[in-house]
Amino acid sequence: GENVEQHPSTLSVQEGDSAVIKCTYSDSASNYFPWYKQELGKRPQLIIDIRSNVGEKKDQRIAVTLNKTAKHFSLHITETQPEDSAVYFCAAINSWGNTPLVFGKGTRLSVIA
Amino acid sequence: EPEVTQTPSHQVTQMGQEVILRCVPISNHLYFYWYRQILGQKVEFLVSFYNNEISEKSEIFDDQFSVERPDGSNFTLKIRSTKLEDSAMYFCATDYRGTGELFFGEGSRLTVL
Numbered sequence: 001g002e003n004v005e006q007h008p009s010t011l012s013v014q015e016g017d018s019a020v021i022k023c024t025y026s027d028s029a030s031n032y033f034p035w036y037k038q039e040l041g042k043r044p045q046l047i048i049d050i051r052s053n054v055g056e057k058k059d060q061r062i063a064v065t066l067n068k069t070a071k072h073f074s075l076h077i078t079e080t081q082p083e084d085s086a087v088y089f090c091a092a093i094n095s096w097g098n099t100p101l102v103f104g105k106g107t108r109l110s111v112i113a
Numbered sequence: 114e115p116e117v118t119q120t121p122s123h124q125v126t127q128m129g130q131e132v133i134l135r136c137v138p139i140s141n142h143l144y145f146y147w148y149r150q151i152l153g154q155k156v157e158f159l160v161s162f163y164n165n166e167i168s169e170k171s172e173i174f175d176d177q178f179s180v181e182r183p184d185g186s187n188f189t190l191k192i193r194s195t196k197l198e199d200s201a202m203y204f205c206a207t208d209y210r211g212t213g214e215l216f217f218g219e220g221s222r223l224t225v226l
Contacts, residue, residue, distance in 0.1 A: 032213045036156075043204060043217040044156060089156060093213035098168055100146065100158040101213045 002027040004092050006104030013080050014112050021107045023090035024072040030092040033066060033073045034101070038087045047088075048075070080111045115139045117218035119205050125224045129194050134221045136188045136205030144208040145188045146215065147180065149173065151201045159203075162188065163211065195225045 003026040013019050025033075031052035036044035050057045050064045050073065057064050061080075066073040073092075077084055090104040118137045126132050138145055147159040160170040160180055167180065179191045192199055202222050206215040 034213065034215075043219050045217070046214070049214070091213075095212040100161050100169055100171075101215055102158065103156040105155040 002030055002092055002094070002099065002102040004090060004102050004104040006090050006107060008107060009105065010108045010110070012110045012112060015080060015082060017080055019075075019077045019080055019084070019109055019111075021075045021088055021090070021109070022072060023074070023092075023104050024070075025092040025102075026071070027092070027094060028068075028071065029094040029097060032093050032095045033064070034091050035062075035064060035075050036089045036091065036103075038089065038106075040086075044089060077109075080109075082111050082113050085109055085111045117205055117207050117216050119203075119218035119221050121221055122219065123222045123224070125226065126195055128197060128225055132192045132195055132199075132223060134190045134192075134203050134205075134223070136190075136207075136218055137186055138188055138205070138207040139209075139216055142207035142209045142216070144168075144211040145182070146206040146208070147190045148204045148206060148217075149201045150204065150220075156204065159190070192223075195223070197225050199223060200225045 006023045034049035037047045038044045050066050061078050063076045087106045087108050089106045091101045093101045120135045145162040148156050150156045158171050160174045161168045177193045182188050202220045204220045205218040
């Protein structure tokens with residue numbers, strides 16, 4: 001089955017700096033890669049996603065890149081703000097297979113004002 | 114915006130007791146999931162459900178767990194005889210087409226004493 005590795009487990013940045021979180025996946029058939037933000041005690045919320053036919057996607061201050069050959073994808077947050085502080089999870093799935101969405105272990109991002 | 118709703122938000126139970134967690138999926142979604150998150154850890158897949166039957170389950174989903182959709186609306190997770198290690202946040206998630214675009218409920222926090 002799919003295995004998703006996520007790094008780093010914790011990340012501290014100064015407000016205004018950029019943050020990058022990286023994930024690798026094992027199943028070359030995976031074709032959908034969402035990123036979730038989870039605030040303390042809350043549910044995971046989808047913030048951006050990318051499909052395997054696209055190499056990069058951007059939504060305001062957040063962007064995701066995908067390298068299918070290397071089987072890794074990354075989340076980039078620019079101009080970080082204190083409200084970006086949360087745990088971020090990457091995930092992967094073969095949306096055409098009968099397999100579940102598999103999550104990475106999460107990255108705790110702290111944005112220091 | 115339609116939401117996945119879960120009840121109860123928090124349940125405290127004694128070890129060995131049965132627990133039922135309930136979820137009301139988004140009305141036109143066809144794929145239903147239960148995920149578990151032990152405090153501070155990643156979101157782990159338990160089971161997926163489609164067309165009134167289990168489509169996949171993880172190693173965590175042993176004989177103590179069961180799911181059903183008794184009345185066409187609620188989607189329930191039952192734990193027959195709870196153990197201390199079942200203490201976690203349980204998230205229901207639904208998906209319109211089974212492509213991995215999950216919508217999570219707010220979660221049910223289970224505390225087993």
